[in-house]
Amino acid sequence: MLILGLLKMALRALWANKMRTFLTTLGMIIGVASVISMISIGEASKQKTLDTISKFGTNIITVRPGEKKTRHVATDKVTTLVLEDADAIESQIAGITGVAAQIQQGAQLKFRNKNVSSTVRGTGKDYAWLANYQLNNGRFFGESEVRTSRKVAVLGATVVKNLFEDKNPVGETIKIDGNNYLVLGTMVAKGSLRWFDPDDQIFIPVTTAQKRLFGIDYLQSIDVQVEKIEDIERVIKDIEILMRKRHRVSAGKEDDFYVQNSAEWLTGWGDAAQSFTYLLGGISAISLMVGGIGIMNIMLVSVTERTREIGIRMAVGAKRNEIRQQFLIESILISFLGGAVGVLFGIAISKMVSTMGGWDTAVSLNTILLAFGFSVVIGIFFGFYPANKASKMNPIEALRYE
């Protein structure tokens, strides 16, 4: 009954200063809304990154020439990896479902009077499904075309758009650096990553690329698809042993190749995206703190203004903790209200970002509870000092206050 009375008094006090209450609550609304929207945007960005990356397959092992320390540096000039290595891996390693030797380079593409530059990827017959590409039209090249170095090509979606304006190019002939290639098929678009567009390339047999186009005899990488994801560690070991043997690396010497696990890469990116979320959340938590300080500020003003009211209440029998409760209830009400409206705004902002930016933001229940709980804790934390100050007043002086 008393608590209901206190609640009613608190509501009345807040209502009496509508503008002040609104502005203080606004501080909390902004804080909570920004925490929620920032975290959900961070999560969405992480999800999008991981989704796009996993389109390239998560059970893929990549063998590259050179030493592992050159992880993010192009290693084109190391010429130790050759086609025979790919064949050996395919025939001798157990538990794999596909191998695709690769070499890529920029080239000039021409169809009639249209000219574009794009990336040419020379690869094996398994590459399309290894890298999760799907055929839109026609077919991918097969083993015989690789063996006989045919001049055939399969086009990515961006190339089709640029060169053929979305007409069906299957059966047409395009020129790559001046040589004619027959178009066998086209790919379904995968969607662009931020740092490159997987649809802006064309695929030709690796042997054709080596002999006819680029005039080289080495490979840039070999992709190996593992049948079961839990076999990855074992397959990596087997490949390392095989490669050391083939490249005659004597015991105690560094490998002249390195094996990269895309799952590792994926977790790396996931971690980076996660810290991005924490960063966004942390920055917006600061605005929540500022909102809390706003509450404390306004409650201090309110306590001073209502000194006489406090004196009256004490005179008629309010105990110290009852005065403290009354003011705490007010600050909690502000933060609670701010939290509730802030959650709604946060969800709205996330929805807006997802419709406008095409990001699939999801506001999780955890995020809502976190922001909401945090705002109530802030109400208690920043409301306690003013409330305690009110409760410590001397009733005689409070009654005399003008």
Next chain:
Amino acid sequence: MIKIENLSKSYRMGPSEVSALRNASFTIENGEYVAIMGPSGSGKSTLMNLLGCLDLPTSGIYRLENQEIQNLDLNELARVRNQYIGFVFQNFNLLPRTTALENTELPLLYGRVPDSKKIALSALEKVGLAGRAGHKPNELSGGERQRVAIARAIVNNPALILADEPTGNLDTKSGTEIMTLFRNLNNEGVTIILVTHEKEIAQEARRIIRMRDGKIISDESLAKDNESC
């Protein structure tokens, strides 16, 4: 019954000690109507604060309804104020933006008394303001505000009403009404202690205690026939 014995209160003001009340002793029986008079600085406010359990004495004994007040802690003092004492102030001291009924109800709320609305309404009836229960202080005249304050003071059936210059902010007519109200309450058996510096107001009481320089200088009972005017 109120009994004080050698009640003293002194304050520290910087390095020096100021005695606001020195060795005051008296007994007030239930149902008495006492006026405390004295110039400002005579210690009457200090005495009021002590009698009203808003403050604790430096030394001496204060017994209210057989409780030794000087030994109580702050929470117990609040409880005693809530249950045994009603205050009426010169400047009314009503909560703003709060209706007459809710102002009257306030002590019951802190006393956790059930049916508080009904009790508060009957207290307002007693001061003749039942019809104004829903009005806020700024919608009431000065006399009406003071009557709401009196309703609040009597709502918890206190052993004692402490009135500090209750007519000081009122015109003569309203002041007379308030004094009539006090006399009626006293006739019903309510103990009233009135602080004033106006002779005519003090004449309403049946006993006058005069103070000067923190000391009681006289304590006289008035003839009973004052009652009939």
